[in-house]
Amino acid sequence: MPVDLRSYLGHVELPNPVFTASGCGGTGRELAQFFDVTRIGAFVTRSITMAPRAGRPTPRMAETPSGMLSAVGLQGPGVEVFAERELPWLAERGARTIVSIGGGSVAEYTALARRLAGAPGVTAVEVNLSCPNVEDRGRVFARDGSAAAEVVASVRAATRYDVPVIAKLAPDVADVVSLARLCVDGGADALSMINAPLGMSVDVDTMRPSLAAGTGGLSGPAIRPLAVRCVWQVHAALPGVPIVGMGGVMTGRDALEMVLAGACAVAVGTALFHDPYACQRILRELEELLQARGFDRLADAVGLAHRPAGAGPRNRIDLEESSL
Structure with a gap:
């Protein structure tokens, strides 16, 4: 019997x-060469900004042990081109599109949300809080709970209420649970975690930083334990809030680990750079693992690791054993 894999935001x-994780699936056209983008739960766009951005100078990416550093700099054509060209293409194909947005001020986030509010094909809006606040000496929004909550509240007010608002959180903060709580109080319907923590590497041959920007976001398997910890802590504190877990999800086992920690969905990022079929493969592996463990529904596995031994939901294995 197939597992009910439905998830809710x-x-x-x-x-x-x-x-897909934001920034890792291109515009959707790139992945559509390999599989039908409607077959995954949702396609998450790169972070859309108000104005076009050229991004940071190269080199922008560097391989690290069990991971990758990147500093792309939110390169993109701006919201007008996105709304006129990219979003309609996704909508025509029936993709469930989560639009990630990034801004340098509360006003910019608000303007982005208003521009997208009436656009067809928007399933949800993901608020990238790992952007520098130009009005606060470039301090990243996610490192100031009150600023993050203000951004979320402004986006929630400017977005149709039938479109969920997802706050995307980074782990390199003093207290991720407090940040999550403030974002939910500000109006977030769900949370994405984790955004890439800041890292750096130095090329010992050139004796210079590996990235032109110096530092960049660390992704890949190296950060998965960090991501699982954040998902675990936030689910424990806010068990009713949907969480999209991400950070080093390479296999179905990785996805199941996130789900057991408290995520109701997972996003695949770095894996797509070497395996464009990764989303489909991970989905298949996750379903097989759930079936092997006797689950009828994905929902029964969400947060199961928090429950005392023997207190899990009654699934097919439990029912079969109790009838013996």
């Missing part, structure tokens, strides 16, 4: 819990 039902 607020009132929005998704057919399965596997998404």
Whole structure:
């Protein structure tokens, strides 16, 4: 019997819990060469900004042990081109599109949300809080709970209430649970975690930083334990809030680990750079693992690791054993 893989972000039902991570699936056209983008739970766009951005100078990426450093700098054509060209292409194909947005001020986030509010094909809005606040000496929004909550509240007010708002959190903060709570109090319907923590490497041959920007976001398997910890802590504190877990999800086992820690969905990022079929493969592996463990529904596995031994939901294995 197939597993019921449906996942929910607020009132929005998704057919399965596997998404792309922001910035890792291009515009959707790139991945569509390999699989039907409607077959995954949702396609998450790169972070869209108000104005076009050229991004940071190269080199922008560097391989690290079990991971990758990147400093792309939110390169993109701006919201007008996105809304006129990229979003309609995704909508025409029936993709469930989560639009990630990034801004340098509360006003910019608000303007982005208003521009997208009436656009067809927007399933949810993900608020990238790892952007520098130009009005606060470039301090990243996610490192100031009150500023992050203000951004979320402004986006929530400017977005249609049938479109969930997801706050994307970074782990390199003093207290991720407090940050999550403030974002939910500000109006976030769900949370994404984790955004890439800041890292750096130095090329010992050139004796210079590996990235032109010096520092960059660390992604890949190296950060998965950090991501699982954040998902675990936030789910324990806010068990009713949907969480999209991400950070080094390379296999179905990785995805199941996130789910057991408290995520109702997972996003695949770095894996797509070497395996464009990763989302489909991970979804298949996750379903097989759930079936092997006797689950009828994905929902029964969400946060199961928090429950005392023997207190889990009654699944097919439990029912079969009790009838013997």
